[in-house]
Amino acid sequence: xxxxxxxxxxxxxxxxxxxxxxxxxxxxxxxxxxxxxxxxxxxxxxxxxxxxxxxxxxxxxxxxxxxxxxxxxxxxxxxxxxxxxxxxxxxxxxxxxxxxxxxxxxxxxxxxxxx
Amino acid sequence: xxxxxxxxxxxxxxxxxxxxxxxxxxxxxxxxxxxxxxxxxxxxxxxxxxxxxxxxxxxxxxxxxxxxxxxxxxxxxxxxxxxxxxxxxxxxxxxxxxxxxxxxxxxxxxxxxxxxxxxxxxxxxxxxxxxxxxxxxxxxxxxxxxxxxxxxxxxxxxxxxxxxxxxxxxxxxxxxxxxxxxxxxxxxxxxxxxxxxxxxxxxxxxxxxxxxxxxxxxxxxxxxxxxxxxx
Numbered sequence: 001x002x003x004x005x006x007x008x009x010x011x012x013x014x015x016x017x018x019x020x021x022x023x024x025x026x027x028x029x030x031x032x033x034x035x036x037x038x039x040x041x042x043x044x045x046x047x048x049x050x051x052x053x054x055x056x057x058x059x060x061x062x063x064x065x066x067x068x069x070x071x072x073x074x075x076x077x078x079x080x081x082x083x084x085x086x087x088x089x090x091x092x093x094x095x096x097x098x099x100x101x102x103x104x105x106x107x108x109x110x111x112x113x114x115x
Numbered sequence: 116x117x118x119x120x121x122x123x124x125x126x127x128x129x130x131x132x133x134x135x136x137x138x139x140x141x142x143x144x145x146x147x148x149x150x151x152x153x154x155x156x157x158x159x160x161x162x163x164x165x166x167x168x169x170x171x172x173x174x175x176x177x178x179x180x181x182x183x184x185x186x187x188x189x190x191x192x193x194x195x196x197x198x199x200x201x202x203x204x205x206x207x208x209x210x211x212x213x214x215x216x217x218x219x220x221x222x223x224x225x226x227x228x229x230x231x232x233x234x235x236x237x238x239x240x241x242x243x244x245x246x247x248x249x250x251x252x253x254x255x256x257x258x259x260x261x262x263x264x265x266x267x268x269x270x271x272x273x274x275x276x277x278x279x280x281x282x283x284x285x286x287x288x289x290x291x292x293x294x295x296x297x298x299x300x301x302x303x304x305x306x307x308x309x310x311x312x313x314x315x316x317x318x319x320x321x322x323x324x325x326x327x328x329x330x331x332x333x334x335x336x337x338x339x340x341x342x343x344x345x346x
């Protein structure tokens with residue numbers, strides 16, 4: 001069978017881009033560890049997860065070449081994470097809506113004691 | 116026909132146009148770009164299955180983290196956060212060396228490719244060594260909730276803490292298994308590169324192996340704050 005031999009023009013990401021992305025990732029690692037040293041209540045999780053998502057985005061876009069890929073590749077790359085979002089989002093909202101997580105007692109929960 | 120990016124890549128950023136026999140395009144594809152695209156998309160499909168596979172553990176961990184917040188926070192303090200942070204840095208370095216390996220493969224630089232692949236493997240093994248050290252320290256502190264091990268937790272909720280440690284060992288253990296597989300794949304790439312299987316026209320397996328390695332790094336990027344930096 002005939003196989004036509006053709007060269008492929010590919011997009012080669014410059015080394016400098018990789019180094020800049022790596023530096024940004026290390027900076028974010030320092031930020032994550034530093035932010036965890038302070039007690040910010042519920043925002044600890046929010047900050048940690050936000051930084052983690054930013055790191056993952058940088059790795060996916062630059063190291064895994066998604067930024068330089070076709071739109072179809074964007075769809076394929078995003079699909080797994082989109083479905084993960086559905087799983088975690090709907091699972092957690094299921095638990096929350098049934099009241100199965102401990103909710104701290106509010107002012108109305110205290111019984112009224114007679115004077 | 117899948118839609119492809121039509122932006123113009125500057126001439127100095129493209130590979131050389133010299134054609135060789137192993138740049139042949141399989142007959143079901145129109146051109147090498149389509150062949151590469153289908154490999155790339157296929158790898159993303161596999162990574163999507165992996166995301167959902169490990170995501171199941173993340174989902175159930177999230178549920179129990181919200182159910183027993185104080186117990187999980189207290190149990191998390193027994194982990195060795197600084198070792199975990201160093202491991203995160205090690206994996207980020209390994210992703211850099213892996214990306215540089217793919218870059219070298221695209222430029223047809225065989226020596227550099229093999230060098231960067233070996234560097235990636237060494238960093239992966241360093242990660243596994245630090246992880247093993249952590250596991251050994253946790254074993255010494257009686258925090259391993261497996262059959263045959265003593266689990267002795269001094270704290271208010273030992274049963275809930277035991278659940279946390281079950282999650283910790285399951286998630287990091289499964290991740291470590293992926294690192295071991297990744298080191299094997301990168302090693303295989305190094306052997307194939309040594310045997311001249313890759314060129315500037317054909318480096319797709321290196322790129323796909325790199326994608327697996329970056330995925331393993333991404334999983335750890337989420338594991339580290341969720342397990343080690345609780346509260």
